[in-house]
Amino acid sequence: MSAPSKIVIASRESRLAMWQAVHVRDRLSSLNSGSEVVILGMTTKGDQILDRPLAEIGGKGLFIKELEVAMQEGRAHLAVHSMKDVPMVMPEGFVLAAISARENPRDAFVSNNYAGLDELPAGAVVGTSSLRREAILRARYPQLTIKSLRGNLDTRLKKLDAGEYDAIILAAAGLIRLGMENRIKAVLTAEQSLPAPGQGALGIELVDGDAAMAAVVAPLNDPETAHCVKAERALSRALGGSCQVPLGGYAIIDNGQLWLRGFVASVDGQRMVSGEVRGNPADDEALGLQLADQLRAQGAEAILASLACH
Numbered sequence: 001m002s003a004p005s006k007i008v009i010a011s012r013e014s015r016l017a018m019w020q021a022v023h024v025r026d027r028l029s030s031l032n033s034g035s036e037v038v039i040l041g042m043t044t045k046g047d048q049i050l051d052r053p054l055a056e057i058g059g060k061g062l063f064i065k066e067l068e069v070a071m072q073e074g075r076a077h078l079a080v081h082s083m084k085d086v087p088m089v090m091p092e093g094f095v096l097a098a099i100s101a102r103e104n105p106r107d108a109f110v111s112n113n114y115a116g117l118d119e120l121p122a123g124a125v126v127g128t129s130s131l132r133r134e135a136i137l138r139a140r141y142p143q144l145t146i147k148s149l150r151g152n153l154d155t156r157l158k159k160l161d162a163g164e165y166d167a168i169i170l171a172a173a174g175l176i177r178l179g180m181e182n183r184i185k186a187v188l189t190a191e192q193s194l195p196a197p198g199q200g201a202l203g204i205e206l207v208d209g210d211a212a213m214a215a216v217v218a219p220l221n222d223p224e225t226a227h228c229v230k231a232e233r234a235l236s237r238a239l240g241g242s243c244q245v246p247l248g249g250y251a252i253i254d255n256g257q258l259w260l261r262g263f264v265a266s267v268d269g270q271r272m273v274s275g276e277v278r279g280n281p282a283d284d285e286a287l288g289l290q291l292a293d294q295l296r297a298q299g300a301e302a303i304l305a306s307l308a309c310h
């Protein structure tokens with residue numbers, strides 16, 4: 001099966017989404033000399049509604065719906081996503097065909113006045129839009145004030161620079177991709193801030209059954225990253241479904257074994273259960289489910305029951 005003469009990538013128009021689309025475009029171009037690879041930029045609901053927390057307006061799916069419609073209507077062949085933003089249950093008719101090698105998966109501390117979380121004085125205002133980061137901060141630094149922070153990366157940094165926050169927490173990957181690594185004051189370790197499922201990895205979404213395009217994107221799949229992200233997503237799916245849940249899930253391949261760590265917390269950080277499993281990378285999703293069971297046995301259910309969506 002040969003690649004079509006023109007391959008269209010649907011992408012959001014934020015700088016980060018465009019960087020990711022360009023990255024995939026360039027890789028596909030060099031692998032398919034006979035194809036022209038182009039990007040179709042579009043704005044999504046998630047990009048437009050910036051004044052309300054993501055958890056309130058409908059969650060992750062908001063950022064990818066328009067891209068899926070474009071694929072369904074044949075205006076685009078594929079979409080590139082930050083795996084962190086892809087809903088745990090893929091919408092009917094779409095598949096994740098490739099997961100590429102991970103950028104730094106950790107959270108970053110960004111501030112103009114402070115070198116790290118431990119330097120912040122009581123009452124300092126820290127911005128984050130993720131329930132996971134909020135729960136971690138409230139548990140470890142109850143003296144800080146957590147304030148919601150929405151918008152794309154540039155918007156978030158502008159709000160920090162305008163003095164609305166003393167510090168913000170962002171994914172290191174986004175800053176690195178956009179050449180703003182110098183804004184990172186400290187990278188938080190997995191022990192300090194266990195990353196979100198999929199953080200730092202890119203996924204390629206296709207219409208289910210598009211065998212020609214699946215063959216085109218297959219070389220972009222990084223098997224180790226794919227196993228890790230599948231384990232993380234299985235954990236998240238088993239515990240949170242498509243709800244917004246303060247949950248971390250992070251896997252690496254360690255000595256040939258997949259090592260998955262995870263936690264579930266209440267948003268106020270008062271309750272938290274965490275655990276880890278190790279096993280064969282090929283058992284990725286089973287390992288995710290195993291850790292979910294372990295966390296349930298420790299009381300994850302009661303924490304989840306207290307969240308809005310359960």
Ligand SMILES: NCc1[nH]cc(CCC(=O)O)c1CC(=O)O
Binds near residue numbers: 083085199
């Ligand atoms: N929620 C938005 C989002 N989606 C992916 C990234 C960063 C890049 C990545 O995780 O691959 C970010 C920004 C952030 O959390 O700071």
